[in-house]
Amino acid sequence: MKSGIIKLLIFLVVLFPFAYFGFSIYQDVFTIDPSSPKGEYSIEVESGQSIADLAIQLQKDDVVRNSSYFETLARINEAKPLQVGTYRLNLPAKPSDIITQLNDETSRIEAQIAAIAKTPTVNVTLKEGWTLDEMFDELVDNEVATREELEKFAQNPDNFSRESFEFLPQPLDCEYGNLSNCAKYYPEGYLYPDTYSFLYHQHQLIYLPRCWQTSIPKSGKKLMLPLVQIFITKSF
Template identity: 30%
Template sequence: MSVDNYGNHPNLEEERRKKAENFRLNIPDRDNYDDYNYMDDYDDETSELNSYSGEDVRQQIERQSRHALKKQKRAEKKELRAKNKHNRRIFRLVWLFSVIIVGAMAAVFIITGVNDLLAINRTSSDTVKVKVPKDPTVDQISDLLKYNGVIDEPLYFKMFATLTKSSDDFSQGTYELRKNMDYQAIITNLEGSASRTDTVSVTIIEGQNVLEIANTLYDEGALEDKDKFLELCNSDQFDDDFSFIKAIDNKADRYYKLEGYLYPDKYDFYLNEEPESVIYKFLNNYESKMNEKQEFSGYDKTYTINQMIEESGTSYSLDEIMRIASIIQAEAADKDDMYYISSILHNRLSADESMGVSNLGLDSTKYYPYRSAVDIPSNVGSDYVSKYETYDKAGLPAGSICNPGMDAIKAAILPKETDYYFFCHDKDGQAYYATTLYGHNQNLEKISNDDE
């Protein structure tokens, strides 16, 4: 067939006509749908495009993708709402169950704690000894009480002690406690000393000085810190409580301000007692003794020490009497000798300088605060000279040289009336008195010959 005849072929014309009729979009009319989102129910298989336009196909695909994405998101939101609703139900159940459990536990804790606080279930009246360490914490106290069967709920006790501000008031010691005590009774006993059983009896001998007393207390277990004790003995800490201490006005000249006022007696102390508490016991006892009515030789009535000082007409103050008494205590061989030595001291202190005996010249003052030369510490030095020394220094030393007993104090107030100015003792304690230096030297020679 020739080319010229191709366009006039009847079959070709028919084929072109059919193709032209089929070249259209097979899209339904929108006016037949009530909702703009008519594509939601549209069947993808019937929406194919019979078009050769690439742009139209792309737009159609995008619309279908957006529709699918929206549909997926709505489904996810619906699923999430359902899941959240389920989770809220589970949370409410768990929360309710937790509240019930916690409430039940709290109720049990409160009931058992209150019962223990009031000792309702602890009916035994048995006693136990609880040993509290030094500087105890409330945790240690709670554990000790639990271990010894005094309480059942250490946590509740710790809370109670903290709330009542008692957790810092416990101190070292051995305490006797009953198992049926309530918390307040337990704390009261632990804060006080009435139930302590770790006591020790210490006897302070007449004539001991502060250093010797500190050593005795330490050796007997009544004192743990000697340095603190000695420091307090030269402090002003007790002035406000004791007028006789406050009256001392030459502290700077003294070795120990409280020397002479630690009254020798038998004391009951607690093991490792605080130094301040120990000193208070000494000073309280001294004050009590000074206020007791005493019998004095030559007097029908009884007097306190201060009353007798006033009654005797002496010009010496209480502190000066205590200094004289401390020398008498250190020098006298016995009670009777005390009154003669007191006479000699008074005579020398009031003697005219022309007599050459204004200095007391006493060995007992030479090494104070040490007893003798052998007691002087090596770090002090061999050339040590006490500022209380009475060979070169006139008058009384600045303070007492020991702590005298009542007999020495009485003798200091009321000496015998003699004209003696000298005294000495032999190895057996026999006393020799003399009015003159010549007589004193004769006594010394006699003692020396007897010793041979």
Template identity: 25%
Template structure:
């Protein structure tokens, strides 16, 4: 009986070992197949993407007219190019643009060929080498306020300035763009203390329009698209600094308005942040003038009494919103201030900015350079 039990146990052990070998073979087979699948898919994906970046037909002599409308998104541009047979895949185009951090594409009618690769097409769209000449070319300089931008838009399109400004501040008009750019145009712009909702959001650049009378909506859309493209390049830095887009553009506008040609914007930025950290009011003159709705060469003590949430002599922290548009340099300065222990600055007659640490030093420099400023 004992021998029989031993035989049975031995038999079961042999069967278990056999089953274990079979299981190991199955697992190994599945693993090998999985690795091969990943390699094939990965390799195939790489080859497909590489192929999609290359010209559809390197030997093609065909030239096609492709219209890129104002305000087109990267997705929309890719789909247009694919539908015209200029590129193989719109999604590959989109991811290439995002990966390379490309942007600033210009609207217009382009002459493109299937013989062009994606990098060449991107370059063409950025430089704006178009077939048709722009019917309206509008330049918005840095540091311009919404009222001034409205005047430029009105002049270039032969509209009434008052009508353009009214539309720019129309609630339904603004909310329409808030729905289109929800991550950029937030409820912060509808704060009751904000003077003009779109102030600071119309990016300074030269814009080309290919019909004689572009609408205010078309012009604003392309400017907001540009602003969004610019801001998207700094999303990580902005998040790290715990700033909303609205706060970033507000700080950048203060730097823009205070800066001169010779100004060190990052040092000006450091003064503003130092004052905020210490609980000091910013006391920047451009906010007083903005509150008054005036442009003046000098600010007097009586001006500092203006009753407005924009008056940074009376109210600490940032004003309710931007006081002008800001260019890339000022936006970067708002994100990357210089490290300093300065709390004051003033502009000398030659445009040089003088930075000081104490009020006594500031007043001493003011007496030397701007004796009758206030």
């Protein structure tokens, strides 16, 4: 009797680590992280990022418990290769559901890329010495966007804040007119004359601050920047 109890205890001692490990894997792979964000969660995927890179960021943001397990699960489920763009997830969700959402988002971005590839483009030459108004005239004449859209964007000081672009002075210094009027002409000294290809006749603008920001060297010198990196048509 005593021998049987000892054997049972030894069995339980040996079994416990395996049971604990199995339960831990079950939680990490098949259950929702209780500290997960709730609602819509967005994450930017950049060129060259892999599912492993994404998994690490998801763990940092408490979307998943264990990045290694999530990466393995994604590979087992043959997750689609990531595309550059913004991925939006509805949380909280189980890891398997997150992978399904990632695949859906990849399909959405692929469809957008395909649509852009089929969209006609128009070449617009922005000449040296032109004011912002003259650049707007050229964009409007070529039906890239409406003047109302361009001016509405340019008159919003938030689009040219130092939080987004460290090389800009802060606060916005306006000695004439009101703040929105000043903001309209604020980017003139940072725009580069050249010929650019725009998506044709789409009439809705999106702002790409990261494109502008990453083109600035650490020297801090005032540089002229391509207008195409500030105003770009939305094709979907």
